[in-house]
Amino acid sequence: MKIIMLGAPGAGKGTQAKKIAEQYGIPHISTGDIFRANIKGGTELGMKAKSYMDQGQLVPDDVTIGMLLDRISQEDCKGGYVLDGFPRTIPQAESLTEALNGRGEKMDYAVNVDVPDTAIVERMSGRRACLSCGATYHIRYNAPSKENVCDACGQALVLRDDDKPETVQKRLTVYHDQTQPLIEYYQKAGILVTVDGTKDLHDVFADITAVLGA
Numbered sequence: 001m002k003i004i005m006l007g008a009p010g011a012g013k014g015t016q017a018k019k020i021a022e023q024y025g026i027p028h029i030s031t032g033d034i035f036r037a038n039i040k041g042g043t044e045l046g047m048k049a050k051s052y053m054d055q056g057q058l059v060p061d062d063v064t065i066g067m068l069l070d071r072i073s074q075e076d077c078k079g080g081y082v083l084d085g086f087p088r089t090i091p092q093a094e095s096l097t098e099a100l101n102g103r104g105e106k107m108d109y110a111v112n113v114d115v116p117d118t119a120i121v122e123r124m125s126g127r128r129a130c131l132s133c134g135a136t137y138h139i140r141y142n143a144p145s146k147e148n149v150c151d152a153c154g155q156a157l158v159l160r161d162d163d164k165p166e167t168v169q170k171r172l173t174v175y176h177d178q179t180q181p182l183i184e185y186y187q188k189a190g191i192l193v194t195v196d197g198t199k200d201l202h203d204v205f206a207d208i209t210a211v212l213g214a
């Protein structure tokens with residue numbers, strides 16, 4: 001199964017993508033996680049991405065598209081995958097569609113996790129991220145069992161620089177301008193599913209699996 005997660009920054013894409021990946025035994029591919037791992041590792045790609053990410057801007061398509069198409073051509077993606085944070089622009093979506101068409105494949109679902117802007121800032125300021133394994137928590141809604149320690153891998157959790165309120169506002173503007181048009185793109189493609197992302201995260205997951213099938 002091949003799935004795309006759509007939604008504003010902080011809507012819960014990563015949280016749901018991890019659960020989907022576990023349930024269906026497919027890799028969770030987060031472009032944000034790939035960029036953060038490269039920043040941590042001090043690679044050239046990481047240095048290029050960092051200046052954009054810190055400002056709440058998108059990393060340019062010419063960097064991002066090649067990186068993602070490489071990733072999904074790896075062996076572990078043969079049985080499908082869940083994309084989290086890609087595509088984020090119409091050119092990214094078109095490149096993905098073309099690449100899949102070229103291999104006689106297609107996306108199965110684009111799951112739009114719908115959360116209004118008013119709820120986003122609170123979610124982001126309470127988000128704590130593990131930069132080692134990509135797990136995310138929320139200080140109120142999904143707290144780790146030990147404060148500031150990742151349940152999955154034991155590393156320290158951080159408040160991402162780009163989750164500070166000034167940058168979140170910028171990211172929301174970028175989302176509405178550049179990413180929201182993808183909802184219509186995938187609706188026209190006939191694979192869009194929209195779920196109410198304001199529900200408890202377990203209920204959101206139940207709504208998603210009801211559509212995907214268990």
Ligand code: ADP
Binds near residue numbers: 008014
């Ligand atoms: P969130 O999960 O909060 O939406 P991500 O971890 O997906 O955040 O992304 C963090 C940042 O990484 C984005 O603000 C952007 O700068 C960059 N980024 C991630 N994915 C993409 C993409 N597909 N295209 C361009 N930039 C991206």
Ligand code: ADP
Binds near residue numbers: 201
């Ligand atoms: P995205 O990947 O879309 O940026 P995340 O999955 O990282 O979003 O979620 C953003 C924040 O909101 C995290 O702190 C996460 O724990 C929390 N969160 C995710 N889903 C829910 C939910 N249904 N209700 C409340 N908080 C949630």
Ligand code: ZN
Binds near residue numbers: 131135150152155
């Ligand atoms: Zn971790």
